[in-house]
Amino acid sequence: MSEVGINISCWNFFRPFRRKHKNIQAQRKDELEVTQLGLRDRISDLPDEILCYILSFLTLRDSVRTRLLSAGWRHLCDCRSVLQFDALNVFGRKTVITVSQQSKFVIAVNQFIQLWKCWNSVHGIKINFPLGVEHTSNIDRWVRSFIRMGIKDLTLVVENEKTYLLCGNLLRSGEAFFLESLSLGDCELTLSSDCSSWISHLTKLDLFQVNLKAEDMEFILSNGLNLSSLSLVACLWSSPSPLKVELPSLKKLVVHESVDEIVLHCPNLEILECKGRIKCFKLSHLPLLSEVKLGLFFPPNGCSSIFCALTRHAPQLQALSLLVMTAKSSA
Template sequence: MKDRVLKAEEKRDFISKLPDEILSIIISYLHVDEAVRCNVLSKRWEGMWKLAPHMEFDAKHMIKPLSQLLHKRKSHKLPCFHPDPSKNKQVSRYGLKILQLMSHHSGDISSCRFVHFRKSILFGGVEAWVEFLVENKVGFTNLILQCEPDHYGEIAEKCFSRDEICKPDFSPGLFSGLCSLELVNYTIDSWAAFEGCINLKNLKLERIYLDDISLSGILEACKGLENFSLVESTGFQTLIIVKSSIRVLQLQALLLDEVEINCPNLEVLQLDSVKCPLQHLIINAPSLRTFHSYCYSIFARLLPINEGRYVLKTHEIFAHCNSSLSESPNGNFLQNLSNMSMDLNLNRISEVMDLSLVLRLCTNLQTLEVALPDLTHKNSDNVSSDDCATPYPISMLLESCHCIHKMLKSVYIRGFRGKEHEMEFVKYIITRATMMKKITIESKNSKREAESLLSLPKASRNLCINLKINVNPMK
């Protein structure tokens, strides 16, 4: 009986039958200390981590296990990573352990992620790690660097300001061979490291402090940039993006005096909690396919209050775009939109009116997602939810929207509360949109109102009405 059980278990051991190439990919999803500890599993697994195409270093997770891991290992002589004595840097013991691990790696490393404390910048460790990978690993093209608060660096913080600790000294052109780069929580006072970044396709800057010159220099140096994200970053006042290569652009939690987006091949645009005077917003993106606009997200609540600059409201962006389209030499950049999502108060006729003006221009729209804001929150607009004095019913506003009647296929309503104007909007979609396939209504406690929609006559016989009740609204 035992023999049968053992044979059955052996048959289930699919992992041991996988080739080394697949095992090395699987092990690359582990933190490096966990990957190295896989040596104890079997002789087959011993040294498998040295072939992993991706390495994951997280100081919060591995600093103690890593020191224990290499304590008894024979020390390898490492090359001089900062030959210039004028730099006057010393790599910390922890930084040397990281270098030692990477030097033990015998295969190619295509991507690497470092989550480190600020002390690693103070002692030059971060720069040394990146330089080692660039100089010694063929095919290294993807890098993520993330600085975390250094709870162990109290002494260092007494001698240096926070900006100095978070300001790495990358050598000129260090990122030139990368295809993808993500930087989180740094101060950047020069774009020199981005010199020659003709192959960089994806760039994300999150919680970065940099000035206007550095930002414009980075954008200019990255000639072939296709995907750019700028998140919770400060120090610059103007954002001007004039690039034909960019296809995806994400702007989130930014405080600006001017925004100009002039990208003829841009396909996806996300504006989330951007503070900027509405008259200083320019969007020229004739190839836009997907547009996301959020103004009530948690990021908007974190931005400081500044006179003359407020979070751009979705309906105001719509109204501004509508008024500026007639003056644009490139025509209607909304006509190619197929996907649009936003937070919008359907209970305010003025906002629905702005939406209807845009929907008339979105002649190819197929997917629409609307999140109703939680106006009970203390940071929400202190305005009346309903514009009952307005003489225009929602049905009249939507009658001339061709995309609703002939193109729209999917609608998602979040934060549904069953109020009069919300009901009228949803009823119109169900009874008038002939191409609809699915409408999803997400509500916290409006079960009766939502279920009443199921009995409405459907304009499309293929329409499926999906109700999600007792779901918390977007916060």
């Protein structure tokens, strides 16, 4: 091989290294100019704890993308205690929900669960995104994973044309003893006798537009002995028997339903909110009740009974908000 050929080969071999060396020199020059101008990146000089705290205010999408801006930030752990999966956090914007978007959402959540490294600081999970029944297996797998991780607060809202069915047996594993708060929306809930253990550990239960059987509602009210907050909003169940709430630990009760009768015997109840077509109230032993909000449909002379009951059984009542609708005025 000629000398010229050898020189060309050597030049081609060292070209990447020369280019990298020039890039490093240019980077150092830029850093020197920035330092001399007083434009030094002082954010990166902050302690990792503060940087992690700042990242926790971003959406999940922006938090991940921000850590990719600097090699020194990639080791940072997001210290947020609640992970929220919705259109804004996953896609960075509110978007029109299509079948394609649903599939992308499922893929994103699966990848996030697999790659997230900061589960020790997470105690709450919120999923709020319409998902079709074809993604039922994915939702079930998420619920199992969150329970195994010892999540204390779980919110699941998956509104769609076809209702997602959450089987209570998904939550009956030993890890479900960590679950303290459960919020469900736009789904169907079925329970069995095996669910009494995790229901008895709940301190907060919120049900919004959840399809329930009458026996499942009775099961919740008979086994949720540690509930301090219970919310029933537009849940569909039909039962000729009254809604009977006798929970010793209950402090807040919200009922937005149309039921014939509500029976309350809650010695620690402090806040009561009821809205809907409720024909009759039976109150007893509410010594700590201090705040009542009522928005009810009554016959013209139907208010006196509730006033008498509150006067007799709620001696600590301090605030009463009452909105009365009669059949004539509602028409």
